[in-house]
Structures are given as C-alpha cells and as structure tokens.
Amino acid sequence: MTDFAGQVAYYACHQVYLSRRAFYIVVIDMSKNLDEECRLYDTDRHDPTGSLFHSWTYGEYFHFWLQTINTYCNDGITQKDPKDTTAIKDSMPNVNLQPVILIASHKDQLQVGTCNTSETFYSQLDACLSKEQTLKQLIIPYRYFEVECPPGALTQKQQMTIDRVKKSIVETVQNLPHWGEEVPLKWFELEKSLSKRKANGEKVLKWLELKEAAKSFSIDEDDFNDVLRFLHEIGKILYFSVDKLKNTIIIDVQWFVNAFKYIITDEKHFAREDNINVLVNTGKITGQYIQEIWKDIESHRDEPCADTNLSVETDRHHDSLCQSYLNHKDEILQYMDKLGLMTRIEGHLCADNEEIYYIPSMNRTDFSIENKDEIRGKQKSAMMVYFFKSYLPHFFFFRLVVKCLKKWKVCDENSFFKNATLYKAEEAGHYFAIAVSKTSIQLQIFTRDEKVKMDEKCVKKIRQTVEDFIQEITETFHRGIIYDIGFSCSDIKITDEDEDFFLKGTDIKQEIGNSNEITCPKHFRGNYKHKIDAGKIRVCLLERKSTSFSSDN
Template sequence: MDNLPAEILKTHDSLQTFTSENVRNDVMYAFVTECLVLDRDMDVFLETVSRSFISEFCRSWGYERREGERCIYIHQPRRDSPEKRFELFIDRLGTDIIAHCTMSDWSAHSSVAKRFEVPSEILKWDQEARERYLEYARRGTQTVHHARGMIVGCAGAGKTTLLKRLLGCSHEEIQNVTSTEGLEVHEEIFEIRNGKLKAMKEDNENKKEETLDGIKKLSFFDFGGQCAYYACHQIYLTRRAFYIVVVDASKKMEEEVDTKVCDQSGSVFHGWTYGEYFVFWIKSIHTYCGKENEGDPKPVVLIVASHWEKETRQYENEDTFMECLQKQFPVTSNLSQYVVEDNCYFVQFPVLLNDLQERLVKIASDERWSEIIPKEWAYFEIEINQTKHLYRVLNVLKLATKIPENPNQQNTEDKLRSTKDMLRYYHDAGKVLYFNEEGLEKSVIMDVQWFIDAFKHIITDKLHLKGIDASKQEWNEYYETGHLQEGLLVEIWKNKDDILHKQLKDKDPNYKMKTGLYLKDQRYLLHHKELLLKIMQRLGLLAIRKPSYYVPCMNRKEMEEGIPALINETKSKSSVLIYHFTFLPYFLFFRLVVACMQEEGWNVLISRDTPCLYKNVALFSSDGYNIVLSVTAASIQLQIFQSEEGNDLDKTKTFNIQDRIEGVLNDITGTFHRKIAFVRGFKCQKEEKQTIAMDIE
C-alpha cells in the first residue's frame, strides 16, 4: 500500500481511506468497467459487493443518468434467462429499491411491483414520496385483493343486462333494464368464496367494519354505450382492470348503428357501424392498457356475444362470428390478438352463465390484483364505504385527524402529508378523486359515482333528457356549440337535486330541508358546484369561461367557411405541423383545447362575435399570432399565422408556441396509465396526406 500514489490514498489514525469521494468513485468505476469482463464476473460482483455500493452505483438498463453521474448498468444479455441478473439486483436491494433512483426507469416497474406486490402507481411517484411510502410500510402492512372489471361496448349491446344476470337478478328486473347513462360504478359487488362468485348486497351505507386482509373482491364499471358519454370513459380505462367487450350478435358488423340507440348526429361518430365501435373499444383498451414494457402483464379481454339466440343472431356459428371480428382489423394490425376462442363467450337468455362465471372467478383470483399497502391506510377503505353517501366531499385536514395514531407522526403537518400520500394512492386506484394541487388540495371527492353522475347530467344525451326547465335557445346553443350558460348548468343540477330531495323526504318523513336550501346539505350537487367544476376542468372535461362554460365533447359545430380561406390567403404562416398517433383517443384533442384555454396570455379567437371553437378545430391568439389546432382520425395538427401582412413570423415566438403545445400534449398523455407516443412531422403542401416524420416524442 505504501507504493500507491499519495493522491489516491490517505492515512489517518492508522486507517487508510481514499483521499476524496471523487477518487473513490473513479477507482471503483475503473474496477467495474475494466475488470468485470464476463457475464459471470458481473454476477459474482452483484452477489458479493456490499449493498450500499450496489445502491450507490448500480442502475437498471433503461435508467437515464444525470450529467456527470457514474453508474453501472445492470443488463440482461442472456436470452435463456433475461431477467435473472436484474432479479438479483432487486433481491440485493430488497424493498429499498422502491425508493431507489433507478425507479425513474419505468421499464423496471413491472418486476419490482411483482416482486414486492407494491402498487405500480407508487413506483411512479417522486423519490421523496416513495421514501415516505417505505416508512409507512415498515410500520406494518396489509394485503388487499381487489379485481376490477370494465364492461364496454356499443349502446344497446346488453352490457347492463349481462351484469344483472351475473348478479342473479330476477327475470322482471332484467326485463326492466334501461340503457346505462354515462358510467355506473359497482364497487365490491362480488366476493370470491370457496371458488364461487358470490354477489354482495350493494348497500355500503350500513356496511360493517371488516378486515380487508385476504378477502378477494370484485367490482365492475358499466360503461354507457352512447357516444356522448365517451368523454368521461377515457379517464377510467386503466391497466388495473380486465375488460369485457359486449358485442350484439343480432347486428351485422357493417350495419350502421341506429340513431334511436345512439344519437351520433353531428359528432365524430356520425355514421359509425357496429364494427367500427368494436374496433374503437379494442383500440382504446390496447392503447391505454396494453403492454408497455417486457414483463408487463397483457390486458385480459373477454368478448361476450349477446343475443346469441338462434332466431336473432346474424352469424351461422361461433367460428363465423370470430372470423367476422378478426376481419374488422387491418391485416398488419396486432389487435387480432384479443379475439381468441378461449376468451369468447356466447350468451343466450335465459341459459345460465356458468362458463363465464367460472372464468371470472379465475381472473378475479389471480395474484396480479393483490397489493400490499401500509396498514395505516387500510382504514380508509372502510371510511369510503361508510361516509360517501352522506358526505360526497371531505375536508383533507379533517380527514387527517382520523388517521390512526402513530408515534412517528409528531404533528399535524406529518399527518397531513401522510393523508395526502394515502389519497394519492386511492386516487390512482380509482377509489376517490384527489389532486394535491393549488386550489384542489383541500378537498377529496369520496363518491366517484356521484362525480361521474354530475358530469353525466351536464352531457345528458337527448335520449335521456327529462325534466330540465330551460329555454329552447339555451339548450340548442349548448347542444350545437358546447357553450353552457351558467343558468342552464344550475338548472340541470338543480333538477337532479330536486329528485334527491324527494327521495330523502320519501325515505325520512322528518327530513326538514326545504326546496331552495340545498346548499346546506352536503349531498347536493349545487353545494359543491365550484369544486366539481374545477375538477372537471382539471380532467379536461370542460373549461370554465365565466359567465359560461365550454364542454368540448358537446360541440357539433362545423368550422365556418371563411376561416380556411383566411388562413390560405395569409402569407405570414407556418407549415402545418402534424402530431401523428398510431391510435388517437379523440378526446385527447378536447383535453388539449381545454388546457390551451387555461394558458396565460392565450385567448380564444373571436370571429363575428363568436368564439372560434368547432368540433374538430380550435383557434387561439397569443402575442399577436393566431394558432390553429385541428384533429383528424389519427393526428393533431398545428399551424401558426398572423393577419398583418408584410411581417415574417418570428422563429422564437413560433418555437415557443410549438414547445407549449408539445408540453401540454406530454402532460396530458403522461396522465394516462400507459405512455402514448406520437410522431412529429410536417404536411407537404403538394400532397395533403403525406407527412415527413421528424422524431418521436
């Protein structure tokens, strides 16, 4: 050791150490990169080196290191066992990997979530929040097993009827089923007991406290098939669920959907066939929930052919039905992977659904739905069930006082931080709605169904329009342009509050609340009007434009004829920038428009005293420039122009606008359960349909 250069080692009290941390890092990095040549060398290194060294220097293969950071990437070169080395890396770090910086590599999440049964959403939290999660977990954990099924499909396909039959409802109840409005949430309506699907009483108001450990529960979301409701559907499509796509076998795939069943007029879904709706749902599931990284579980998709009675079905046998579904996809598409014999079920009435029930038991019993959560969070499951029917919204600070006492939480601030982390988890799990952001952080919506209903009432399909007292002019303006006047909004929600008021009076003759005093009762929509609107805007469902609101999914207005000519005749304009998606969820455009309406310094362009907001185009003005956003079946397009002739576009300004649009797109797609990529390119002037790809976001 005496022969080593002085600048590498130093001696203090007979103890030799490196002269600095930088020198230590250089020596260790050189050792690893120069000496660990063979695969076996790396394996021995991981097995023998200290845990602290692994934590300090080792990273997963997809980790993006910071500038100047030196790290060792754990790669998997052997095809016969591609995950073995990374599994060793996980085992050496143990649960500490949850708070490790390598979790910024999303491709590592699946392995870690599976290994420790930690909710995958928590791995996407920032490092500080993940460190807090570990602290909570070390104080005690509890296993929850909660499967969730999403029933989707075209309007009138029989989705609600299927659910009623699974619940064992009477023939009379099934015959009286009406079309689902919006989205119906049926929390924990089944339990798996002794290998059987057992329907539970759907009355959570009086549900007694019970331990959650080990109980396998199953919930269902019943998605309304009317296209007017699709705006809120996109929010709840999640990888945390399996899917049942219901297809009406009494209809041919090429047959256009009856407007009596689904009013498509003026919408982007106008003229759609049953086959196009089927492809839409399969694409939606694949886009939001498909495999993103190697090791991710493939989404479970069951296809149920309803109305399979011989006298009504349009298909000779099961094989011809599945062949017809397969033909709906392009030859080069991989979506046909979801149409396989083992996942297709053919339903007749009143034949029992034994095969489907057995499959649901198998799916719901899978360990993929098991998660380990901090024990101090588990009480909140019971809190939700017991309070959501009485208090639709709770104050977060008040809720923090109910969290179980813990010596590590010394003050109110600690409890509040823990409560917000807990709410973030339950929000990701779809149990509550909570955003820890300025203006929203003080309240949590306990009853998700109530919130969905509030928006559903706003976008009421004409087929379901009843009892709303408003002028025909107000309604027609709203239905055609999406502009909702304050008075009409109040009237819509007051109508629903009136219905609730009557129900409460019928249930309790001593109920003293009088009409017009709803603001004093926490169960009424108008009591929480401002919060509801803020959260709807946060989710991109509407934009607040006092004294009115803009609901983009209700806009059926075509672009005025003079606007394209105005843009084409303008000399100071940019090329058309295209953001192309393999599958574009149409409502992403709506969310983009709502976000742009909130941009500081951006204003909706006005033409003839009318906002330039159309069903597939939106125009804005900012800093003297006009911005055009449009949407097609597979792309969002951006063009910038200015009305003043003789001035060239300033590159700095145009790039700032482009960066802002791309920033908003990334923010929106970042909220999905799966990253959605897009290709950026320019439209060639000589060929409208051609694009020049630039790069991938």
C-alpha cells in the same frame, strides 16, 4: 363492478373509471353487421350524429374499446398465459395484463342466412384488429362467449353458458398481477371509514381533515400520500396532488361523474332559454345554467314511488343531492377542468356578464369549408402534424383544447368547433388553429391581414408550447402514447385527413437544406408529384435541444 354509459357524450369521463387494477368485459351485439354504421340503428337521444364518431361502424367501436383499454390501463408489462393455446405463439408469445372477457350477445336474434355464425363471428372481430397486433393480445378464444338474451327464463343450455362466464370472471380476477398483493390493514380501515362517510352523504373532504382522520388508524403523512394514490388508482376516490386540487378529495366518484352526466343529458337544454340551442351545439354553457341544471335534477329521477313514506325519504335525498352540487360547485368545476371535461373561457362573458364554460365533448359544430378557406387564403405557416402511430385517444384533443385555453384567448366567440379551435397569439395579428383528424393533431399559425408577415419567433414559440402541452398530456396515460412530429407535405386544409401527406420532421429537415422549394420526397412520381414550400417549413423548425423529432418525444 362498474357499468359506465357507452354513449359518445360520456367518453370524456371514462378516464375516471379506467384502471390497470381491473379486468374488462366487452359486450358486442352479434346480430349486427360489423361494417354497418351504428347511428343508423341508434335511436337514443345521445346518438353520435354530428360528433367525431358520426360514421363509425360497429367494428370501429369494437376496435376503439379495446384500444381504450390498452392505452389507459396497460403499464407495458406482459406475462405468459399458460392457458393460451393459440397458434401464433411465436410471433406473439405474451398476453397483456389487462385481460378482456368478450361477450357476443343476442345470439338468439341472428337472422337466417346471416354471416355472423358461431364459427365466424370471433374471426370477424379478430379481423377488425388486423392493423394493431398488440390488441390481439387482449382477446383470447377461451375468454370469448356467445350468449342469448331471451325474454323468458333461460334454458339449461343458456344457463350453462352464463355459468361459464362466471367461472371465467373468477379465473380472470385470480390471474391479475395484483391478486394476492398485500395491502396494509390500516389502509383498508381508512377505506371503510370513507365508505361510511359517503353512505352518510359526504361527497368532498379537505386534505387536512382526512389526514387527521387517518391518524386514528396510525397512518402517518408519508403513508397517507401513498394510500391516497392507491385509493385513487382503484377508483375509490378522486385526488390530484397538484395546483388547487391538492387540498380537496372527492370521496364519491359516482356523484362527481353524475354532475357531468346531468349537464350533458339535460332534457331541457332546448327549453330553458332562447339562445341555449346555439350554446349547447357549440359546447358552451353559462355558470348560471349549470346551477339551474343541478337545481332541477328532478328530470333525471325515476318514476314516483307509490310508498308515501319512501317517497318522502326520496324527496329528502333528492333535495340533499341538489344542494351537494351547489355547495361544491367550485371543487367540481376544478376537477372537471383538470380532467379536460370542462373549462371556463377566460375573457368571454355572455350578455348578462355570466361566466361561460366550454365542454368540448358536447360540441357538434363542424369546422366549415368557409373557415378552412379563410385560413388557406391568408399568410400561414406550414401545417405541423403530430401523427399518432397506433392510436389517437379521442379526448386527447379535448384536453389539449382545454390546456391551451389556460394560455391563450380564443379569436372570438365563434372559435369553437368539434374538430378545431382558433386562438389568438400574443403577437399582434397572429392567430393559430389546433385541429384533429382521424390520426393526427394539427397546428397551423396564420394572419388575418395579408400585410402582416409571419413572425418566425412567434411561430416557434407557439409550436414549442403546444408540443410541451402534448407531451404533458401524453404522460398522464398508463401506457406511453407514441407519435411522430412532422409536417403535411401538401397544402391541405386544416382538419383534412393528412395520413397520406405526413412527412416526419427529421426526414424533411435533411431534405430542405437552404432551398426555397423542393420536390416532395414522398410524392415524386407521376400524377402525385408536387413541390413543397421549404421556406414555410424552415420557419417552423426548432433546435434539437428544444424539441426532438423522434417518435418517442
């Protein structure tokens, strides 16, 4: 069982835990109104204030968690659930293989007169998913339980509810598709040996070292690669057979996640350096500062132990833990880079020539109106929009930002925002912004000098590379992320919501022909009628052999 933190700062590392070889328990406080904004009641120091999740309601978070499970864990296979007796069988005959046990907690704290009653709360949750039919397959009435959380002992009735939850867990696990799947005994023996090594304090192993250890269990090289993939998928290890990572295996996953946790939850962010306030609020941090945090994990420890002998042992463990992070700093940062958690900003050093790293999920700086106006007032391309039809994973944008930092340099040190990043193109005088709205990834190329005209080859090259990155990230999900490629029909500002202005690329390409200006095919009546600069869109168009505009691209 894994209970991972629900604060927004942790969302980027949830990908480490989420697996299709699992079931999920989603807990929601039924004493809260689903339409209320969570931040109004969240006094935790990692509250969502200033983040992309700033104004989210409890209902939106519920939708978010189910969509997260559906996206990261579903391999697209469904099967009939014999216990499903709901009345919507004809329209939705199957259930997802990633079942969810839904727990409505704090039933004992319901206020008199509240609308959240036993009869209505499930239907309210169901209504949160009205726009996404596939999510309704994840929740089923017989896997829904309302529990009470009294300060004292449970009553017999309360205990009976808990017993029903336990029974549901057992039944749910036994109905998972991989239940009863045969796994070679030698794989299990290797897993046990890794658990022992982890218990002895080992955190990271080299591929060759573990390969040699596997031979003692009669695991050859072909089987070894299979068992590594299997152990990675069930969350026992972290391993990617690409680039520099293929030679390193992290055998203590929680230790790795904690390395990230210590950085984003450090209580001394605003006490260590005079300029750390600026750094942290923009998601930037120095390599030296990372080491200082790992050296000072003391601030994350529990209360001192009264047992002297145990306290000495705890101190020894603490020192060993600090040293393990310092010893494996390079491997940790490489894995964080791969997962889009953090990356080094190439070509940027702080005043004392320290390397600077960027953590997108920590950025709380909004892309200001002044920044938007600066781009809008310059030479610029049409705004290219990647519209995610059902769900835009929120750290998809973070991973794209990290990916692009490998290819391009940022405009300057003030190019990082929670919802946009500004890059410098290889062609002189050309820059571009990658941004995120509620439903879309946006791309717009611009110049800072009015005398510099838009270079068509530059625009197409940037677009092609960004789309290659988007497709590459998409393929890392268990379930395909569907999106349409197109343009904003209106000259809106970058980061603005674009859903009402999205035109699919295939449709607009047929409309513009050789014209310089056309009436918008989406808004051609009444007060909404407006013109489209067809020339700007034509500059952005790619040949079909390079990029398809289809929704499954």
